[in-house]
Amino acid sequence: MSHSVTFRNLTKKYGDNTAVDGIDFSIKEGEFFTILGPSGCGKTTLLRMIAGFNSIEDGQILFDDRVMNEIPAYQRNIGMVFQNYAIFPHMTIQKNVAYGLKARKLPKAEIADRVGDMLKLMHIEKYRDRDPSQLSGGQQQRVALARALVIHPTILLMDEPLSNLDAKLRIDMRIAIKKIQKDLNITTIYVTHDQEEALAMSDRIAVMNAGIVEQIGTPQEIYSKPATAFVAGFIGTTNFLDGTLIAVDGSATTGTAEPGKPVAVDIKGVGTIPVGARKSTTGDVRLAVRPEDIHLTEPGEGEPQGRVALVTFLGDYISYEIELGGGQTVEVNEYAKDTAVLRAVGDRVGVRFNLGKLHLYRHGEGEAIV
Structure with missing residues (x-):
């Protein structure tokens, strides 16, 4: 019992x-x-x-x-x-x-x-x-x-x-x-x-x-x-990127983003990433994404650009540290079965985010918005 x-x-x-x-x-x-x-x-x-x-x-x-x-x-x-x-x-x-x-x-x-x-x-x-x-x-x-x-x-x-x-x-x-x-x-x-x-x-x-x-x-x-x-930061590995919430037309948001309405996050040195707000918010936010939910592409494909700063071989996958613009970095995991390209330190790459796997948090208090 x-x-x-x-x-x-x-x-x-x-x-x-x-x-x-x-x-x-x-x-x-x-x-x-x-x-x-x-x-x-x-x-x-x-x-x-x-x-x-x-x-x-x-x-x-x-x-x-x-x-x-x-x-x-x-x-x-x-x-x-x-x-x-x-x-x-x-x-x-x-x-x-x-x-x-x-x-x-x-x-x-x-x-x-x-x-x-x-x-x-x-x-x-x-x-x-x-x-x-x-x-x-x-x-x-x-x-x-x-x-x-x-x-x-x-x-x-x-x-x-x-x-x-x-x-x-x-x-x-x-x-x-x-x-x-x-x-x-x-x-x-x-x-x-x-x-x-x-x-x-x-x-x-x-x-x-x-x-x-x-x-x-x-x-x-x-x-x-x-x-x-x-x-998000304590469980597993998570990349955090600081940004500002903007309206879908690209203008700075001065009011409040309504739940369910399409908005975007402007990340310094990375660009604008579309998201959908689940809760009302405005201003500074933190975008969170797991290393397995970022994919590297060839540069010049319209994706955010970065430079390979570190390569770590971990058996079934390779971990890359990518330097983005604005002093921000992300960790990216690429599995051997998914890629035949081994990047080298110094290579320029495109960075593609899996938009369905992004999490957005209010800056400071850390409550989830998306």
């Missing part, structure tokens, strides 16, 4: 610093939900509030329909996996996994059955009599996960659990964790600053910044339709 988790105007302060600022959203039962953001954004504070380790200044946390604010941590039936594993070094693997069950005073036979099943699920049964020091980092992380799950928690909390592993092992472990989570259908709340981890593992993601939630959505929604300039 798992729980849904709901936050109602949840707030946490440390002196004058507001770590979690009026958060309101729900996590579904059985969902793999990731809280993603940079260091200091409040994501670990929020996780500790769910666990009952941190007090609540205002608002509520609910498991299903039950308010948990005053429920002590040991009564919440939560499993938790930490960044540093927190495995007892003086206990064998078997005893580490059994620790929580012994604390609950379960019968010995039931403890033995549950521990055996969990060691098999984690593919570490052959290490049951070893000390943690005899295991690799990935194996130790499986022990930590087994110990968290063997108590049959209704919610699993994971705080940067893969950050101490090497790149290949991180990929292997995130696949293993996702499979186990789906098999057990346990509500899982996962904290990370690693955007790739979040995109690969999550059913939904909440992107946090300075104590607030900037956007909640599926990995596809977060990547393809970032709601703010912060989300």
Whole structure:
């Protein structure tokens, strides 16, 4: 059995610093939900509030329909996996996994059955009599996960659990964790600053910044339709170009562009790019576009012009840094299967934007317009 988790105007302060600022959203039962953001954004504070380790200044946390604010941590039936594993070094693997069950005073036979099943699920049964020091980092992380799950928690909390592993092992472990989570259908709340981890593992993601939630959505929604300039810049690689909103006839806009009406952005050194406003705005804006949504052409084809400043070969694609006019640069990814032309540093190129993939944000506040 798992729980849904709901936050109602949840707030946490440390002196004058507001770590979690009026958060309101729900996590579904059985969902793999990731809280993603940079260091200091409040994501670990929020996780500790769910666990009952941190007090609540205002608002509520609910498991299903039950308010948990005053429920002590040991009564919440939560499993938790930490960044540093927190495995007892003086206990064998078997005893580490059994620790929580012994604390609950379960019968010995039931403890033995549950521990055996969990060691098999984690593919570490052959290490049951070893000390943690005899295991690799990935194996130790499986022990930590087994110990968290063997108590049959209704919610699993994971705080940067893969950050101490090497790149290949991180990929292997995130696949293993996702499979186990789906098999057990346990509500899982996962904290990370690693955007790739979040995109690969999550059913939904909440992107946090300075104590607030900037956007909640599926990995596809977060990547393809970032709601703010912060989300666009934090998830994946994004090129930002500063410009000014103008009317379609090319005259400077002095009034307000109406939603749905065609307008354009004048980008210094690049030229005019047509867009369609979704929200009313005027004046300075920021245009965002992913490297895979820019295409290089031969110069002189009526496209904005640039110069290749850097070429980086990355296996299945080549990354180019292109210097545009006006001191602005963009990163462009060209996949080997799509082009037979290898550009060299110093080459002049045309730059073509995929107009259907552009995002436009108000300058300063960063709210999406397109």
